[in-house]
Amino acid sequence: xxxxxxxxxxxxxxxxxxxxxxxxxxxxxxxxxxxxxxxxxxxxxxxxxxxxxxxxxxxxxxxxxxxxxxxxxxxxxxxxxxxxxxxxxxxxxxxxxxxxxxxxxxxxxxx
Amino acid sequence: xxxxxxxxxxxxxxxxxxxxxxxxxxxxxxxxxxxxxxxxxxxxxxxxxxxxxxxxxxxxxxxxxxxxxxxxxxxxxxxxxxxxxxxxxxxxxxxxxxxxxxxxxxxxxxxxxx
Numbered sequence: 001x002x003x004x005x006x007x008x009x010x011x012x013x014x015x016x017x018x019x020x021x022x023x024x025x026x027x028x029x030x031x032x033x034x035x036x037x038x039x040x041x042x043x044x045x046x047x048x049x050x051x052x053x054x055x056x057x058x059x060x061x062x063x064x065x066x067x068x069x070x071x072x073x074x075x076x077x078x079x080x081x082x083x084x085x086x087x088x089x090x091x092x093x094x095x096x097x098x099x100x101x102x103x104x105x106x107x108x109x110x111x
Numbered sequence: 112x113x114x115x116x117x118x119x120x121x122x123x124x125x126x127x128x129x130x131x132x133x134x135x136x137x138x139x140x141x142x143x144x145x146x147x148x149x150x151x152x153x154x155x156x157x158x159x160x161x162x163x164x165x166x167x168x169x170x171x172x173x174x175x176x177x178x179x180x181x182x183x184x185x186x187x188x189x190x191x192x193x194x195x196x197x198x199x200x201x202x203x204x205x206x207x208x209x210x211x212x213x214x215x216x217x218x219x220x221x222x223x224x225x
Contacts, residue, residue: 042215043155043199056210090154099145100201100213102154 003027006091006103012111013078013085021076021106023091032074033092033100036060043090049074078108086110113138113204117216125224130187132219134200137181143203144176144183149218150196159185190223197221 004025013019023032034046045058049068063082068074074093078085086109092100114137124130132146143162147155161167161174161183173186183202187194200216 040217042217043213045212048212050210056208058212099143099157099160101157105154 004091004093004101004103006089006106008106009104011106011108013108014111016080018077018079019108021078021089021091021108023074023076023103024072025074025093025103026072027093027095027101028071029093029095029098030071031094031100032068033094034058034064034066034074034076035090035092037088037090037105046076046089113202113214115200115202115214115216117198117200117219119217120220121222122219123222123224124190126190126192128190128223130190130194130221130223132185132187132198132200132221133182134184134202134216135182136200136202136214138202138204138214139178139181141178141202141204144174145201145203145213146172146174146183146185147199147201148194148196149199155199187221190221192223192225195221195223 007022031050033048035043044060046064047066049055052071055068065077089106091103094100116135146159148158149155159174161176167174171188175184197218197220199218201213203211206212
């Protein structure tokens, strides 16, 4: 089945630890996005990539890093520099002139 | 700052009624408009997209766009308890780097009462 797969569904981070969230799509989409959602706040864009080997910072990129080495994959690393990482992380992708579609999300919490 | 505004609700309607959700946006150059539904604890799901003025119907859903007044609305006919969710409005705008990005509203919570 075609779709966007995020893993893990739940993730716990210890102080000072980097964690990586996976996002894989088999829809042949060029563009991929990472958002963060907090209660009472709208979706906020962390990073996006419009083509392989290229990505741009979104509105809240500090404390995060990404890579786009393959078209299908756009992993997000939450570094220890991100002081308030607890949130619902959403990966999206879209084809040319198409709306964005989302994966099921990853919930990150602090231990 | 380009913005998208929605009434946070909760909007409460009886089963079978029409639910009307509204969204206003600030960027006059916006070309693409989207409605997503988000159930509690789940990711957003696209339900409607609209690109030109007027109405677009898909089953029980109708999206209405008025670019002159800078608003887009979503009507849900014959509302069902399963429609109870948060509805997110998203508008495609041109950012400073000449790239298009989605600006998201905070969402309107809809409760359909049996």
